[in-house]
Amino acid sequence: MGFQKQIYIEPAAAVAGDFASSNPRSTVLAGPGALVADTAGVTVGRFAWADAAGKVTNAGSGVPTGFVHREQQGVITIWLAEATMLIPAGLGVTLHNGGDFWVATKTVATIGQKIFASNTDGTVSTGAAGDTISGHTETNMFVGSAGAIGALIKMTSYNLG
Secondary structure: OOOOOOOOOOOOOOOOOOEOOOOOOEEOOOOOOOOEEOOOOEEOOOEEEEOOOOEEEOOOOOOOOEEEOOOOOOOOOOOOOOOOOEEOOOOEOOEEEEOEEEEEEOOOEOOOOEEEEEOOOOOEEEEOOOOOOOOEEEEEEEEOOOEOOOOEEEEEOOOOO
């Protein structure tokens, strides 16, 4: 563990993948053990796609199957690592298709914009409904709080516009 180099006066508002409210939320309907991380694992706080065999990955085409909520399911498997957001291959994955979540944005976000998922790693970008963002797919989610590039923002499945 490295030596602490910085002290914050206030704790962080959230971590990517946290619930952003107590509003109703929903998960992708799947049976027991039906959704598991594929060979590369699945990163928490990003969108993911599931194939017909139930293998889940952060890369895919078309609308993502769901969003990976943070529920302390990352397992540190790298020797002396301090933290991870990776669900290792073969472990169960719960995907959410509705609700409010904290996400890191790769673009400037304004309230009411649509959320777009990267088809290569499941990360989040924002834009107007119907926009075309290269390498991204528009999701059913909306921006719930404004933020700069790289900031944690609230993402919601409820249209605020």
